[in-house]
Amino acid sequence: MLCLPSEGTRVVSTLLAVDRVSLTLSGHPVLSDVSLAVETGRIVTIVGPNGAGKSTLVKVALGLMSPDAGTVRRTAGLRVGYVPQRLTVEPALPLSVRRFLAMAAPKADPADMNNALVRVGAGHVLAQQVPELSGGELQRVMLARALLRKPHLLVLDEPVGGVDMAGQAEIYDLIAALAHADGSGVLMVSHDLHVVMAATDEVVCLNRHVCCAGHPEAVSRHPEYLALFGPKVAASLAVYTHVHDHAHLPDGGTVELPHTHGPNCRHG
Amino acid sequence: MDEFLARALAGGLGLALVAGPFGCFVVWRRMAYFGDTLAHAALLGVVLGVALDMDFTIGIALLSLAVALLLGLMQRQRQLASDTMLGIISHGALATGLVALALMQDARVNLMGWLLGDILAIGWTDVAVLWGGGVVLLAALAVVWPTLVAMIVDEDLAAVEGHAVARARMVLMVLVALVVAAAMKVVGILLVTALLVIPAATARKFSRTPEHMAVLASVIGALAVALGLAGSWRFDTPSGPSVVVAAVALFVLSQARR
Structure with a gap:
């Protein structure tokens, strides 16, 4: 049995543990032997191509679908x-x-509601x-709605669908702040890899099975990840793992630093 | 006013009040075809009533319940869309009912009365059953109301937020089946869903909350019953269709207003 930490403490504890889960839907294996865990204050992002079973995995994690094998503990x-x-x-x-x-x-008062909407940049729609809402507005309201529950665990399936580019970065910042300041665990599905890479603590690369999992930089170099997305896409998506080859001086000049090979280095 | 007209009005108003909130769910959950299927299957309930020599209302209620449960179970298969399944059951039941009634040659069943309703023939006992049963049905609906409204927004979201979704879905199907069984006497098998769908659709335009729409649908339904019966009396037209014509007229009027 997993336990919630008492209020106020910041002990890291596991909120959700999916263990060796398999699921077959109408004869087709959708998930096989998938494991992942979400801890307090951590952001776990599931990436993968269309039909990889991302949304199904989320539904299994939430208890909306039962796996054929394996366990889900919340x-x-x-x-x-x-x-x-x-x-x-x-x-x-x-x-x-x-x-x-x-x-x-149900217990939220009007001020809470307004605050939540302002936080997601939709203060005017109450x-x-x-x-009558636009797609982007509805997505923001959905997020505000989830925040109002003061969740231990936030589960987001493509959270920025229909949101404009500037808004997407804001929303990912908000999600990161929520995890790192409020200590909520976050489980997120996304294909906006290049934005997500910067905002996530752990990436699970899914294609019916877990291809690879771990720190975003490690995953973006993993051969299975490269095979799944192709080296070109993977390289363009990994731009956030940039390497500092120079430092800024107080007078505005720069000084070269010893070069360390980054994931995109094609030389030497 | 003649007494039979007073009885008809009392019964019709009671039905309209119950049909309002349930009609909203039929509209929100797109269950109109489900309602039709229940009504068509109810003709088999009449056959059952004749065959077993028992009260028609009981036969209809039993059969509607059986069909509702059957449909609830069949939603789990995914090969055929649910409106295809409804089409098979709906017309299958109606045709079987008509054939069976034709075979029972000694049965004295007023087929037109069942198909189009005969509210002028209802007695005070029927009125009492309609109002009493209606209160029970509305009370049951009130219990699952928050869950049902959450489910109309999104069933997964409702489940994650702690609502007992599967139970509420079944409760709604059973309650709608009973409302359809009750409505048959008034507007008949062919027009039963009209009394559910049309007042709710009319109320949509003037509503800002789900509850507002439910109450307004009851009021509009009651108005349609009163107008329809008055018209039926004045022009000597069949009562059930007259009520539906009044409901449609109110809907058209509501759409004319911007």
């Missing part, structure tokens, strides 16, 4: 904030953003109806 009393990949709210349902937020966190 801490007792775990409060989860979930942002599904795509949400289409039935247009025949009259639903204000206020009510939509209140459904996730009185609007959900079907």
Whole structure:
């Protein structure tokens, strides 16, 4: 049994542990022997091509689908904030953003709701109806809704779908702040690899099985990762692992540093 | 006012009040075809009533429940879309019911009455059953209401947030089956879902919350029943279709307003 740490302490503990999970859907193996764990204050990102089983793995982790083999353990009393990949709210349902937020966190007062919306850059939509929101606005509201639950674990399936480029960076910063300041665990699915690489603590590269997992820089050099995304894509995605070959002087000049080989080095 | 008209009005208003909130869910969850299927299968309930010599309402309620549970189970298979399955069951049940009634030559069943409803024929006992049953159905709906509203937004999200999704889904199907069984006497097999769908659709435009829409659908349904019965009385037209025509007229009027 996994246990939640008591409030206020920052002991790292495992919130979610997926252990050797396999799942077959209508005769096709979707997941085989997949393991991952999310700890407090850590961001784990699942990357992989279309059809790799990313969303299915998230659903298994959340208990929405049962695996054929293997175990999924979640801490007792775990409060989860979930942002599904795509949400289409039935247009025949009259639903204000206020009510939509209140459904996730019945105890939140109007000030809490407003703060959460401001945090995700959607402070102006509180009185609007959900079907009137744009795709990017709805995505931000979904995130605000998850934050309002004060989650131990935040689960995000493609969290920036429909959000503009500037907004994407903001949202990833917000997610990183949430993990590193509030100590929430984050499990995220993304194909925006180059942005995610910088914001994540651990990458799980999935293609029905775990190809490789670990620190983002290590994964981006892994042969299986390169095989999956191709060396060109992988190299263009790994630009965030840049190497400092010079330092800035107080007068604005630069000085060369001894060269260390980066992942993209094609020389020597 | 003649007493049979008073009975018809009392029964129709009771049904409209119950149909409002349930109709909203039929609209939100796109269950209109599900309602039709239940209604068509109810004709088999009439056959069952004749064959076993028991009360028609019980036969209809039993069969509607059986079909609702069957459909709930069949949603688990994924090869055929659910509206295809509904199409098979719906028309299969209607055709089987018509054939079976034709074979029972000694049965004195007013087929047109079942197909189009005969609200002017209901008695005070029926009215009491409609109101009493209606209160129970609405109370049951109120219990699962928060879960159902959360499910309409997204079932996975509702489950993650701690709602008992599978149970609420089954409860809704059973309750809608009972509402359809109750509505049959008023508007008949062919028009049963009209009383569920049309007032709710009319209410959508004027609503800002789900609860608001549910109450408004009841009020609009009641208005349609009153207008339809008045028209039926004045022009000597069949009561069930008259009520539906009134509901459609209210819907068209509501769409004219921007």
